[in-house]
Amino acid sequence: MVKIAKPLVTNADDSPAFWxxxxxxxxxxxxxxxxxxxxxxxxxVHVxxxxxxxxxxxxxDEGLYIISGKCTFNAxxxxxxxxxxxxxxxxxGNTEHSFTVDEPDTHVLNFYLPAGFEQLLIGIAHPATVRGPQPTETIVERLPPKWLADKLCEDYGQDNIFGNPFCDRPDPAKMLTKPTPGATLFPYTAKAEDLNHYMAMGGCWTILASGEQTGGCYTFLxxxxxxxLVIPARMYKDKDEMIYVLDGHLKISLGNRTVDAKKGTFVYIPSSTVYSVEVTSSEAHCLNLHTRSGFxxxxxxxxxxxxxxxMTLAGDIQDKVVEERAEARLVAKIGLVNLSAVVF
Structure with missing residues (x-):
């Protein structure tokens, strides 16, 4: 029997939390x-x-977006x-990487495609009793047994090069990385302020990851x-979409359910889910992930x-004049179905 995922709404301040x-x-x-x-x-990361x-x-494949703080990556x-x-x-996937956290209270979003890493984490972490730093005196005493961490890494596809990241503390010699033999996709960093921006569909869009860069696995904007702004009812035939609110407020309809999404809210919209979006704050700053690519x-x-x-979005944002049949072909190609007479 084929499983069908359901829409999901999670707020950072009441999600399952671990140290x-x-x-x-x-x-x-x-x-x-x-x-x-x-x-x-x-x-x-509080330290x-x-x-x-x-x-x-x-x-x-892994993607990381830094909300606040500073990190240094090797990949x-x-x-x-x-x-x-x-x-x-x-x-x-299969790229050697490491990173250091250079400022306290660095806030990072991590996504992994496909899933699995969260099970490794849950298997060796401890439920957080408060949404703050783990008490310093418990950090060493609560490190997982190395045999357990090694076994879970093996089970969930992680290969440890210079030791186990969950048991062995870093030093410069353990942070070096090598290129991946035969790789066709490569690690990179991107920052919105350094990239092109596109004014369209009621907003200003920046493409942080394209299908060309991810092998078609995902698009991240x-x-x-x-x-x-109102995004009229639509759905994907065979792609999932995710929205994470960095700032502002949205009203999102998911089938017969309506949710208020605020800063720190994550909304998962699986394929075949009819949804619409309305911006209810002065502006809304969001991250938008599509799997697979195309959008x-x-x-x-x-x-x-x-x-x-x-600096600000004033008035209506006018799209380019485009040829309707070409647009229809493109939208059909990526499996996006508009359920309203108003497109986007």
Missing amino acids: QIGNLWQIMATGVQTDNAFTLLDQI GDGGGPITHTHTQ GGHQGLQGTPGTFVSIP EVLWRIG EEVVKFRGTKLDGRP
Whole structure:
């Protein structure tokens, strides 16, 4: 029997929370909830002393978006990639990588495709009794047994290069990485302010990850929507979509359910789910993940390219004049079905 995932709404402040090596991990979506398609973790690292996971690989593709703080990434032979607020880091599966956390209270979103890492984490972490840092005196005494951490890493596709990141503390010699032999996809960092922006569909869009960069696995965008924007009812035939609210408020209809999404809210919209969105704050700043890729082509097709992001979105945002049949072919190609006479 084919499983069908259901829509999911999770708020960071009431999600399942765990401590691991002093970090607070808030589990926003698990493989059980997404038919194993992906998992999303909201991570706050309260100690910014240069600690972080030593070099490892895993079979899943990983994406990290830094909400606040600072990290330094090493991946695929590239050392010292800087991550500051608004930076996205793409790490293809089976790529050696490590990173250090350089400022306290660094806040990072992690997603993995497919899911599995969250089960590894749950297997070795401890339920957080408060949404704050793990008491310092318990960090060492609550490290998992190495045999358990090694077994779970093996079970969930993680290969540890210089030791186990969940048991062995980092030092510079354990953070180095090498290129992946025969790789066709490569790690990279992207920051919205350094990229092109597209004014379209009631907002300003920035493509942080395209199908070309991810092998078609996913598209990841940052978007600033104007007040009063309404995205009419639509659905994907065979893709999932996710929205994470960085700032602002949205009213999202999911089938016969309506939810208010605020800062820190994550909304998972599985394929075949009819949904619509309304912006109810002055502006809404969001992250938008699509699995698989394709939606970025609609953004580029409909949008007017800008070199810099506007400080504010004033008035209506006019899309480019496009040929209707070409647009219909593109929308049909990515499996997006508009259920309203108003497109987007």
